[in-house]
Amino acid sequence: MKVIQKSKIPSAYSSPPIDRLSAVLDRFRVRAALFHTGSMCGHHAFEAVPGRAFMHVLRRGEMEVRHSPGETATPRLRLAEPTLLLYPRPLHHVFVNPPHDGSDFTCATLDFDGGERNPIVRSLPSVVCVSLDAIDGLRPALDLLFAEADHVRCGSRLLASRLFEVVLIQLLRWIVDHPAEAGVGSGLIMGLSDPRLAKSLVALHHAPHEDWPLERMASVAGMSRSAFAAAFRTATGTTPASYLTDWRLTLAASMIRAGAPVKLAAAELGFSGAASLSKAFRQRMGVSPREWMAGPGAGTLKTGEGA
Incomplete structure (x- = not known):
């Protein structure tokens, strides 16, 4: 009798593992x-x-x-x-x-x-x-x-x-x-611990320069917009849009600290130009990128603000 082996092709309902870190x-x-x-x-x-x-x-x-x-x-x-x-x-x-x-x-x-x-x-x-x-x-x-x-x-x-x-x-x-x-209460780690939110977070971490409207983030997570927004805020303590801005600005601060011009950081991280990055940077940091670099330490991001 012929034995039929089970297919090793993943079910349409199963999610392949993703590298969250x-x-x-x-x-x-x-x-x-x-x-x-x-x-x-x-x-x-x-x-x-x-x-x-x-x-x-x-x-x-x-x-x-x-x-x-x-x-x-x-x-x-x-x-x-x-x-x-x-x-x-x-x-x-x-x-x-x-x-x-x-x-x-x-x-x-x-x-x-x-x-x-x-x-x-x-x-x-x-x-x-x-x-x-x-x-x-x-x-x-x-x-x-x-x-x-x-x-x-x-x-x-x-x-x-x-x-x-x-x-x-x-x-x-x-x-x-x-x-x-x-002992983790909220933030990036809590977001990555949720398999649905992790899909969206990993995607925008890999491509911060791309457009990430709420609809796209929710679609990547396989959730409705309202369910995604609520789950995201509960897990991370901030909104998806504010998290994306903070992620981009954290990357920008790292690039600027390493010597990259503001114009280059803006182009690589999805800002419309150096002026747009500088404005967002001042809103979060309280100072311009130039002032921040000249300061005694690197100011802290004011997380959780914005839409």
Whole structure:
């Protein structure tokens, strides 16, 4: 009897998986730098320095993490198992370990392109704390990381730093799939966690220069305009039009910081000209691109405004 195999062609009702992170990470890269591996005894304070983020891997031991009152929803964390800690923004934190035979850590600083204006950074809580065993596939990368961090070999520190970046991407994957467990309330990550909204977000992340009226965004998501607009605002905390403007301006700020002329940034990001970009930039930043570049820091986007 002839056996008829089931077709492997996807059903018309199934959606192929999409890469929700690469377009953002390609535009806004992150660089890690290993700075510690081994035991920590007693108190260790990590200062809040502008532009500096941290990732700590607790490999062995029990300890307490302390934050300044009012700066996070968790003033104290008690860790009793191997744990990954991510501080995407500057936040003073203190590790409290036994005075002798302290916990084992491997730690790195992180430099996110755009600092606190990085769209991923802006959508994350001030601290992410997750057990190593909660993230599928993390252990092999950590084994390689620890092997390089623990032994001085040619290029070991550089390779360990790159492996920290791999670990970060795996953590971000987990956060997109488990936003509530990571403490994410709204923003880009919450939008990417919704399979329908993610289709639209990924499309406009890839092609910010194209026209993106509400009808097109909703169509890509497979939703009606009203349902899409409501779901988008609930997830991201802003309107689709305002999000698109903020995304374009965040990219423009990155390009201008890298030395690109305003006219070129405008042409590549869908603005009608340099004057149009400068006007939108001033509305969001409070200053012109020229004034922003001359300032002591890079102003923050006023998100959530506009239509």
